[in-house]
Amino acid sequence: MKQLIKNSGLALGLALSASATAQEPIQPIEPATNINQAQAELGKKLYFDPRLSKSGFISCNSCHNLSMGGTDNLTTSIGHNWQQGPINSPTVLNSSLNFVQFWDGRAKDLKAQAGGPIANPKEMAYSHDLAIEMLSSIPGYVDEFKATFGGEQMDIEQVTQAIAEFEKTLVTPNSRFDLWLKGDKNAITAQEQAGYKLFKESGCSACHNGPAVGGTMFQKMGLVKKYETANPAQGRFDVTGNEADRHSFKVPTLRNVELTYPYFHDGQAKTLAKAVEIMGRVQLGREFNQQEVADLVAFLKTLTGEQPKFALPILPASTERTPLPEPFEVSAAD
Secondary structure, three states: OHHHHHHHHHHHHHHHHHHHHOOOOOOOOOOOOOOOHHHHHHHHHHHHOHHHOOOOOOOHHHHOEOOOOOEOOOOOOEOHHHOEOOOOOOOOOOHHHOOOEOOOOOEOOHHHHHHHHHHOOOOOOOOHHHHHHHHHOOHHHHHHHHHHHOOOOOOHHHHHHHHHHHHHOOOOOOOHHHHHHOOOOOOOOHHHHHHHHHHHHOOHHHOOOOOOOOOOOEEEOOOOOOOOOOOOOOEOHHHHOOHHHOOEEEOOOOOOHHHOOOEOOOOOEOOHHHHHHHHHHHHHOOOOOHHHHHHHHHHHHOOOOOOOOOOOOOOOOOOOOOOOOOOOOOOOOO
16 A cells, blocks of 8 residues: 555656646745735734733744744744744745645634634733733724724734735745746756756655645655654644544645754754655655755755845834733743
8 A cells, every 4th residue: 555655646746747848846936916015014013023922922923933934943832831832833934825824724824824823822822802902002003903904993803814914925036946947047056956856756846846835735744654753743633533634734835945944843854954865765765865865955945035024113112001911930940
């Protein structure tokens, strides 16, 4: 059965690469368009505002740091009361290109995703009601919500819509590979081109394709050979309860992958070379040699695009009505 799965996966990858002369499996990322600028500007403030957390310390940017490839470079993120999260934080960059959000796909879009961490007791540990209470106590936010959405009543739907609209702007076009796809044949080296050829021929592009080079499907982690991990996450199974979904995760984007270490849902691969080696073995049934690993890593580094650049937002001031943060609990051992 494993051999059948292996052959099917390879056949799909080879079919994709065979058609690459007419259509490359990867397409260039384009700059964000059709952005509601007022919502995005408000969302930017909310994205960086730690007052949306119970401790007043954690913001969206804490785990999806825009100075670090949209991740935190931790095995799993640290949340309220120094709780270690159950899963590696995926990059927020180019997340608008994902067909669903979170590793297990439990959120259908960015708006649905944005509200989750605020209320998660292991992350920001607030609640939607407290978030609205906090924002409503700040005249600067009250005025901006009214100007952006109209009406007198602020609600969590507006909060998540604004954050999602800001996140839609976080695309990374004009990587060296994009420039090569668009006709600049000097944009990537011979080794990087060899890595891309191997990427297609070995079957990597069966799952990692499209503008985001991933993010378009679920796939079992350990398709050919069992993936050994102590991480308890069961992927899509945790959402559906369907045994066929056990250990199936949303295929991550490979855009900016050199910046988003450590890799996989459990953060087990600390380097890009190790990630390539593991993926070859457990997903493709292939042992890449040292040169092949080097070529693939060289290609993957060409996927780093222009990082978002903007002035950091100045957050509106709290008032005496603004709820005070609840500090982290510190044990005697600490």
